[in-house]
Amino acid sequence: TQLLEQSPQFLSIQEGENLTVYCNSSSVFSSLQWYRQEPGEGPVLLVTVVTGGEVKKLKRLTFQFGDARKDSSLHITAAQPGDTGLYLCAGAREYGNKLVFGAGTILRVKS
Amino acid sequence: DTGVSQNPRHKITKRGQNVTFRCDPISEHNRLYWYRQTLGQGPEFLTYFQNEAQLEKSRLLSDRFSAERPKGSFSTLEIQRTEQGDSAMYLCASSRDRFRGRKDGYTFGSGTRLTVV
Numbered sequence: 555t556q557l558l559e560q561s562p563q564f565l566s567i568q569e570g571e572n573l574t575v576y577c578n579s580s581s582v583f584s585s586l587q588w589y590r591q592e593p594g595e596g597p598v599l600l601v602t603v604v605t606g607g608e609v610k611k612l613k614r615l616t617f618q619f620g621d622a623r624k625d626s627s628l629h630i631t632a633a634q635p636g637d638t639g640l641y642l643c644a645g646a647r648e649y650g651n652k653l654v655f656g657a658g659t660i661l662r663v664k665s
Numbered sequence: 666d667t668g669v670s671q672n673p674r675h676k677i678t679k680r681g682q683n684v685t686f687r688c689d690p691i692s693e694h695n696r697l698y699w700y701r702q703t704l705g706q707g708p709e710f711l712t713y714f715q716n717e718a719q720l721e722k723s724r725l726l727s728d729r730f731s732a733e734r735p736k737g738s739f740s741t742l743e744i745q746r747t748e749q750g751d752s753a754m755y756l757c758a759s760s761r762d763r764f765r766g767r768k769d770g771y772t773f774g775s776g777t778r779l780t781v782v
Contacts, residue, residue, distance in 0.1 A: 597773045
């Protein structure tokens, strides 16, 4: 069974602080995706990473995919209240196959 | 394309009733997925399709659950004889079958919230 473990489960920080969320597995994934989900809505895709060692930057968000394609991290610089939400990582053994999700990290950014 | 559309957004039903949900994927996506999410958890895989062919079903999907994608476009998920434990958010997603570029990914709908009373 492929499992993705996310940490921390919950993060409450002040506006302007930096944070990192981790996603780890003992399995290899050909692609890994990060989503942000707000209450009552579906997950919204932030990024897809497919190459081991890949680093992608989207404004204040930086995503890394581990060299062995078993782990990933999401780093947010200067967090804002609008970043509040549930952050989910999800991996696929092959792109186009089912996604396996982590349990998520609830982020709360206080102003 | 307006993304993945799910209907209804909310459904309240009495235990024992049947319910059906619909999902309209992004038109150029040939893969369609159903997931279930309960509070505080990540989505759990239920089943997925390549065009009209159902490729995989989770063991979570009991005999009371059935999904179809008859023409390879929209899909329906039916739950028969609903139970209180079926209460959850049912999510649909679609994707291509190959990664084509940096903006590619699985796109989720807003979900259908089912409450069984």
